[in-house]
Amino acid sequence: MKKVFSIESIDENLLLKFEGKMSLYEVTKYERKLAGIQTTAIKNITIDLTNLDELDTTAAIFIYNLQKEFSSKKVTLECYDEKLLSTLELVQENMLHYNENVKPQKLSFLQKIGKIFYDYYDGFSAFIEFFGQLFASNLRYLTSLKNIRYKEIAFEINESAIKALPIVALTSFLIGLVIAYQSAYQLKIYGANIYIVDMLGISIFRELAPVITAIVIAGRSGSAFTAQIGSMKITQELDAMKTMGFEPFAFLVLPRIIALIIAMPILIFVADIMAILGGMIVSNVDLSISPELFIDRLSRVVAAKHFFVGIIKGPFFAFLIATIGIYRGLIVKDDTQSIGFNTTKSVVEAIFAVIVCDAIFSIAFTNLGI
Amino acid sequence: MQMIKVENVVTAFGNRIIHDGLNFTIKEGEIYGLLGPSGCGKTTLLREMVMLQKLTSGKIEILGKNVADIRREDAQNLRRQWGVLFQFGALFSSLTLAENIALPLGEYTRLSKKMIDEIVAFKLSIVGLKQSDAFLYPSEISGGMRKKAGLARALAMDPKLLFLDEPTSGLDPISAREFDALILKLRAMLGLTVVMVTHDLRSIYDTLDRVAIIDNKQIAYEGTLDDIASVKSEFIQTFFREKL
Numbered sequence: 001m002k003k004v005f006s007i008e009s010i011d012e013n014l015l016l017k018f019e020g021k022m023s024l025y026e027v028t029k030y031e032r033k034l035a036g037i038q039t040t041a042i043k044n045i046t047i048d049l050t051n052l053d054e055l056d057t058t059a060a061i062f063i064y065n066l067q068k069e070f071s072s073k074k075v076t077l078e079c080y081d082e083k084l085l086s087t088l089e090l091v092q093e094n095m096l097h098y099n100e101n102v103k104p105q106k107l108s109f110l111q112k113i114g115k116i117f118y119d120y121y122d123g124f125s126a127f128i129e130f131f132g133q134l135f136a137s138n139l140r141y142l143t144s145l146k147n148i149r150y151k152e153i154a155f156e157i158n159e160s161a162i163k164a165l166p167i168v169a170l171t172s173f174l175i176g177l178v179i180a181y182q183s184a185y186q187l188k189i190y191g192a193n194i195y196i197v198d199m200l201g202i203s204i205f206r207e208l209a210p211v212i213t214a215i216v217i218a219g220r221s222g223s224a225f226t227a228q229i230g231s232m233k234i235t236q237e238l239d240a241m242k243t244m245g246f247e248p249f250a251f252l253v254l255p256r257i258i259a260l261i262i263a264m265p266i267l268i269f270v271a272d273i274m275a276i277l278g279g280m281i282v283s284n285v286d287l288s289i290s291p292e293l294f295i296d297r298l299s300r301v302v303a304a305k306h307f308f309v310g311i312i313k314g315p316f317f318a319f320l321i322a323t324i325g326i327y328r329g330l331i332v333k334d335d336t337q338s339i340g341f342n343t344t345k346s347v348v349e350a351i352f353a354v355i356v357c358d359a360i361f362s363i364a365f366t367n368l369g370i
Numbered sequence: 371m372q373m374i375k376v377e378n379v380v381t382a383f384g385n386r387i388i389h390d391g392l393n394f395t396i397k398e399g400e401i402y403g404l405l406g407p408s409g410c411g412k413t414t415l416l417r418e419m420v421m422l423q424k425l426t427s428g429k430i431e432i433l434g435k436n437v438a439d440i441r442r443e444d445a446q447n448l449r450r451q452w453g454v455l456f457q458f459g460a461l462f463s464s465l466t467l468a469e470n471i472a473l474p475l476g477e478y479t480r481l482s483k484k485m486i487d488e489i490v491a492f493k494l495s496i497v498g499l500k501q502s503d504a505f506l507y508p509s510e511i512s513g514g515m516r517k518k519a520g521l522a523r524a525l526a527m528d529p530k531l532l533f534l535d536e537p538t539s540g541l542d543p544i545s546a547r548e549f550d551a552l553i554l555k556l557r558a559m560l561g562l563t564v565v566m567v568t569h570d571l572r573s574i575y576d577t578l579d580r581v582a583i584i585d586n587k588q589i590a591y592e593g594t595l596d597d598i599a600s601v602k603s604e605f606i607q608t609f610f611r612e613k614l
Contacts, residue, residue, distance in 0.1 A: 024489075024528060028480045056528035056560065058481070061488050087559045094495035098488065104466075104505035334509035335463030 005030050012043040016066070019051040024058035031062070045070050049079035060091040123331075130327050134257075137249040152255035153262070160221035160256075161263030165270060168216050172271035175212055176204060176278025184286040193287040197294055200279040201302030209271035210310045211358055214317040217260070217267065218350035222325035225256055226346040229329025230339040238330075248330075257322040264318035265311045272310065305370055313361055320353040371398040372431075373531060373563045374419065379428035381414060388414055390587040391428070401557060401564040401577050406584035407605050412567040413457070413535055415584070419565065420454050420533055421445060432531070450478055452531040453524030457539070459516035461508040467494070467519045468504035471526050478527065493522040498548055514541045521549075525556070532556075534566035538573050550576045571610075 003026050004019040014037075022030075039045075047066060049055070055063075067075050079085055107115065141147040180200055187196055229252060232238050238248050276298070283289040328346035332338045374396040381389040388411040396402045404412045417423040419430055421437050430437050433451065435444050461470050471490045475481055481489070491501050497518040508516055517540060524532060537553075538546040550573050556562050568574060574581070575595065583591040583606060590603040598610055 024475070024479050024481060027485065028482065031482065031485070057492060057525075058485075058489055058528060061485070061492055065488070083559055083561075090496065090555070090559060091492060094492050095488070097495070098491045098501065100484075100487065102501050102504075335507065337464045 005033060007033070007037060009037070009042070012041065014039065014042045014045045015048060016045065017048040017051070021054040022052060022059040023054070023056045027058055027062045034066075039070070039073075043073055045073055045075045047075065047077050047079075049077070049081070049084060052079070052081070052084060055084050055087055057087065057091060060087045061095065063088060064091050064095055126331060127327060130323075130330065133249060134253065134323065137247065137254065141250050141254060147250075148258075149250065149255050152251065153259045156256050156259030157263050160217070160224070160260060161267055164217060164220055164267065167220070168213055168267050168271055169274045171216055172209055172212055173274040173278040175208055176200070176275030177282055178278075179203065179208070179275075180279035180282035181286065184282055188287065193283075193289060194293075194297060196279070196283050196287060196289070197297040198301045200276065200283075201298050202306055204275045204279070205272055205302065205306040205310045207310070207358070207362075209275055210268050210313045210317065211354065212275075213264070213267045213271045213314075214321065214354040215351055217264065217318070218321045218325075218354060219347055221260065222321045222350040223343050223347050225322065225325030226329040226332075226343045227339060229326060230332030230342055233330065233332050234334060234336070234339070253326050256326060257319060260318040260322040261315045264314035268311055268314045272307065309361075309365055309370060313358065316357055316361075317354050320357060321350045324350045324353060372396070373398050373400070373433060374402075374565065375429075375431040376415075376419075377429040377431070379415070379418070379430060380426045381411060381418065381423075382426045387587055389584070392582075392584070392589055394582045394589060394592050396563065396565060396580075398563055399557065399561050400579045401553065401566070403574055403578040403581040404565065404567045404584065405569075405574070405581050405609075406590075410584045411587075412584060416533055416535055416565065416567055420452065421449075450474075450527060451529055452533060453527065453529035454533045455517070455520045455524045455535060455537055457535045458513070459508070459520035461516055461519055461523070463508050466505050466507055467499070467511075467522075470508070470519065471523045474523075474526050489526070490522075493525055494519075496525075496552060497522045498545065498552075514545060517541060518545070518549075528560065530561070530563065532562055532564045534564065534568075536567055536569065538568065538570045546570060546573065547576075549573075553577055 003021055004017075005022075005026070006017045006019075008015040008017070016034075018030075045066075047063060049063075063077075067077070077088075079088070180196060183196055183199055184193075187193055187199075229238075232252075238252075241248055241251065280291055280294050283294055284291060325346045328342040328349070332342050372395050376392055376394050379389050379392040380387070392415070404415060406412050414423060418425055419432065419437065421440075425438050428438075432448060435448060437445075437448070440448070461467070462473070465473065468487075468490045471493055472486050475486050475489060490504060494501060494504055499515065499518050499522065503511070503515070503519075508519070511519070517537070521534075521537065524534075532553075534553075538549055541549060553562075553564055554577055557564060564577075566578075568578075578595065580592070580594050581598075582589055583601075583603070585603055585605045591598060591601045591606060598606060601607075
């Protein structure tokens with residue numbers, strides 16, 4: 001269908017003639033064409049739609065704007081088609097109250113600062129509230145062995161620990177390998193080959209294995225907790241549970257926390273073995289320390305307390321990762337972006353919390369002489 | 371002119387057959403209803419028409435193009451000519467209502483920002499929302515408002531063809547009747563063709579020209595509502611009892 005827009009200007013009269021089909025794809029073109037015309041000297045404007053066959057609402061808004069723009073002059077609209085007239089009328093009706101100055105409220109600098117601080121305060125008090133609830137439901141549900149949901153806990157242990165075993169094992173194996181490889185080179189210079197056992201034993205048992213495991217679990221299970229609980233909130237599953245009398249804390253929160261607390265020491269134990277294995281291989285290849293010699297020295301120079309210090313950290317890390325992940329899931333708002341935002345936050349915060357906690361342990365244990 | 375032609379459509383999910391040979395045509399300017407009991411596959415058929423779901427066999431032609439076997443450009447072209455309203459609005463939750471409506475306009479046309487703002491205000495106004503609602507996010511409004519905003523978005527590009535999935539469910543009766551009136555008005559002015567899935571009896575009698583009733587995997591009835599009393603189908607007899 002042809003689309004024609006012609007402009008005729010004679011003395012004080014301007015004729016705008018639209019023909020054929022006029023839709024939102026043509027409007028910008030017409031607007032530009034019109035912008036190039038001097039209209040100051042013109043008194044009469046005729047908008048001729050007699051040969052126009054089709055008009056969509058965008059084009060009708062365009063015509064309406066023309067009428068409004070030239071309201072100081074005499075504008076005549078020539079249009080006899082019922083359909084076109086009714087479209088124009090609909091636009092007129094609805095655009096009557098249009099006010100282009102309605103804009104979203106802009107906050108002043110002070111308001112923005114206030115809002116940011118209030119949001120932090122709000123977030124903090126919500127976290128405290130979450131802890132209070134957690135403690136209260138702990139009291140309620142953990143007083144009797146009957147109330148503990150063994151099935152859910154077992155399921156969560158499988159999900160977040162058993163299935164995480166391969167990745168935890170591989171990561172810690174590689175870390176053991178890399179640490180040993182880097183220090184082997186340095187130790188060789190001093191001929192202190194055998195001390196690699198002391199170094200690896202203490203650093204892996206005390207620090208590396210627990211922290212690496214915690215980071216892997218924060219990335220794997222912490223994010224999963226947030227995403228699962230967050231999407232349950234969006235689909236109103238949490239609301240459904242509450243109305244049916246199933247306390248989300250008992251069904252979703254406690255099992256996950258307990259499962260991770262149980263699983264974490266086991267994962268750290270596996271990480272210990274794998275990292276030492278990695279170190280042992282490098283020691284054998286690079287420093288020709290046989291596995292027998294390595295294990296013999298390990299049991300003589302590395303006291304058992306180092307191993308227990310690492311294991312003890314497990315439940316604390318687990319508690320931090322699980323509570324942050326779940327808390328972030330519970331505060332997801334009613335839109336999809338919120339899940340992504342909170343998942344990222346939960347992983348970052350969990351890793352940060354784990355490292356802060358580790359630092360506190362490190363200072364405490366050293367001062368206690370452990 | 372035929373807008374949509376459905377020919378021998380068969381849909382199966384695994385072993386479960388949903389549609390077993392559906393045939394009907396929808397003419398230009400018609401308001402066509404897809405009715406039937408829950409689970410009969412009305413929404414599935416609608417999804418097949420808008421290329422969200424593949425047919426098992428058969429053919430659906432929209433504006434002369436077979437959607438089961440279509441070139442990418444043709445498909446994109448077709449998508450610009452229709453608007454779809456989903457049952458729960460399906461607004462993009464990271465965008466405000468105004469941004470939701472402006473999205474197709476900004477992507478597919480070269481309209482100025484000012485013009486787009488005006489179009490957005492107009493579309494919001496015809497579906498019965500206020501101009502100040504434009505800056506709200508979908509999570510801040512009610513289900514009924516989401517639906518109206520969804521319709522405003524579907525109408526953004528002035529489509530020739532409108533697919534509506536239960537447009538009046540979840541709306542209050544006044545809004546629902548306004549919705550019906552709006553559909554009729556738009557059809558009269560813009561020559562819109564409307565395909566809708568609905569359960570709302572008032573809406574069915576007020577707006578629909580013809581209906582296809584799907585029951586037991588097949589079309590139990592197709593045609594105008596006038597002759598519906600004569601059909602021997604348990605669903606139709608029960609469903610239309612009030613008005614018969």
